Amino acid sequence: MDALATAFGMLVGLDPVLWSVIGLSLRVSLSAVLIAAIIGAPLGALLATRRFRGRQFLIMVSGAFMALPPVVVGLAVYLMLSRAGPLGSLGLLFTPGAMIIAQSLLILPLITALTRQVVTPVYRDYGGLFAAHNVSPMLALRVTLWDARFGVATALLAGFGRAISEVGAVQIVGGNIAGVTRVMTTTIALETSKGNLEMALALGMVLIVLALVINVAIMALGRFGQRFEEARI
Amino acid sequence: MTAPVLEMRGLSYSVRDNRLLGPIDLRLASAGITCILGPNGAGKSLFLSLAHGMFEPDAGSVVWDGAPAATTRQSRGYVFQSTPMLRRSVRANLDFPLSARRSPHGARAALIDMALETARLTSRANQPAAALSGGERQRLALAQAMVAKPRAILLDEPGASLDPASQCALEDMVRQVAASGTKVIMTTHDLAAAKRLADDVVVFINGTIAAQSAADAFFTTPQPAAVADYMEGRL
Numbered sequence: 001m002d003a004l005a006t007a008f009g010m011l012v013g014l015d016p017v018l019w020s021v022i023g024l025s026l027r028v029s030l031s032a033v034l035i036a037a038i039i040g041a042p043l044g045a046l047l048a049t050r051r052f053r054g055r056q057f058l059i060m061v062s063g064a065f066m067a068l069p070p071v072v073v074g075l076a077v078y079l080m081l082s083r084a085g086p087l088g089s090l091g092l093l094f095t096p097g098a099m100i101i102a103q104s105l106l107i108l109p110l111i112t113a114l115t116r117q118v119v120t121p122v123y124r125d126y127g128g129l130f131a132a133h134n135v136s137p138m139l140a141l142r143v144t145l146w147d148a149r150f151g152v153a154t155a156l157l158a159g160f161g162r163a164i165s166e167v168g169a170v171q172i173v174g175g176n177i178a179g180v181t182r183v184m185t186t187t188i189a190l191e192t193s194k195g196n197l198e199m200a201l202a203l204g205m206v207l208i209v210l211a212l213v214i215n216v217a218i219m220a221l222g223r224f225g226q227r228f229e230e231a232r233i
Numbered sequence: 234m235t236a237p238v239l240e241m242r243g244l245s246y247s248v249r250d251n252r253l254l255g256p257i258d259l260r261l262a263s264a265g266i267t268c269i270l271g272p273n274g275a276g277k278s279l280f281l282s283l284a285h286g287m288f289e290p291d292a293g294s295v296v297w298d299g300a301p302a303a304t305t306r307q308s309r310g311y312v313f314q315s316t317p318m319l320r321r322s323v324r325a326n327l328d329f330p331l332s333a334r335r336s337p338h339g340a341r342a343a344l345i346d347m348a349l350e351t352a353r354l355t356s357r358a359n360q361p362a363a364a365l366s367g368g369e370r371q372r373l374a375l376a377q378a379m380v381a382k383p384r385a386i387l388l389d390e391p392g393a394s395l396d397p398a399s400q401c402a403l404e405d406m407v408r409q410v411a412a413s414g415t416k417v418i419m420t421t422h423d424l425a426a427a428k429r430l431a432d433d434v435v436v437f438i439n440g441t442i443a444a445q446s447a448a449d450a451f452f453t454t455p456q457p458a459a460v461a462d463y464m465e466g467r468l
Contacts, residue, residue: 134307
């Protein structure tokens, strides 16, 4: 009970170490979501709207990799960025940049697959209109993606939830260096093993609040999107 | 006939060696309303899709004003029986065909306002298209097809499942569109509507043309046995 009170005090008292860890976590995970969104949302929309060679393979891979273990992604990125790896010369290993790359790769399949899922029914409705008006593929993609925006936003939130809560990938490629690559999940693991439960509990509270906020946002977006489509607003 | 707007030569369409349509040779006048009649499965909707260039035929050609159908789709409007709409406002749905044709932004508002007025949807302009009634939705679909001032409009069963008032409003709109010089080609099951609207009639039975004539002559003179069977509900 004392540990919980201390943890709450650290949060309210704006403990600098605690909040720098929170800040870095948000920066890494939001950057990863941004990168994965820029690649994954158009790719998911493309998979939903176009027929091309390799499409089925990409659908299968994005679906299968949705639940990819973070440690496996971490290992793959580690091998790429390590000194002997193909991208070793970039010197990114054990930096926030490496963590962003790892989390981007981790959530890219999730965002791609979910975007494809939410865009598919919209395109099914619009396909005839696009054919009748001889709409260019680029305009069709833009219109479909925009009109599926509530669903796509939900996909991005789901990606953020997975990124902010994973520990394996950032642990491997970030190295959990204090003040440099230490994020919420890796700090919780470390501080718990050291018996420093106050810090771990405070960060746990933040993660729980974030999980709640993300879920409420997903529900609200879903409802708002449904109401918008049913023309009740 | 003056120079035809639509000319089909030797057109046919098959799926796995099963011929669904053709061979068809057809010329349609450059103005007025042509009604395509025929029983279910006669190939009316397929004919309309091929005429618009949405599918490639197995054989033959479809030419509009001398140019192949597939390359001139944007010079025509098309209204589906199911009236698909963007999940957007009425106004945005009218902007979409203009955007697809890269119409200048400055000219769009006036064209949209005109289409709204013709469809009697001005008061509904900013409401979601999904909120419209069946009749309003049909009028919006027709307005969407005509907003870019096309050379011709193709309508697939536009009045199906409408109440008499909505049907009447839609027919008024079709007449207005045709009167502006736009060629109208519509499929319909409704012989009474065809009688009210058509300048000329084409009857499809089993994927081929069983009759083609001016509407006045079609409804007042005896028709071949198969067409008579269709018109009297025996087919």
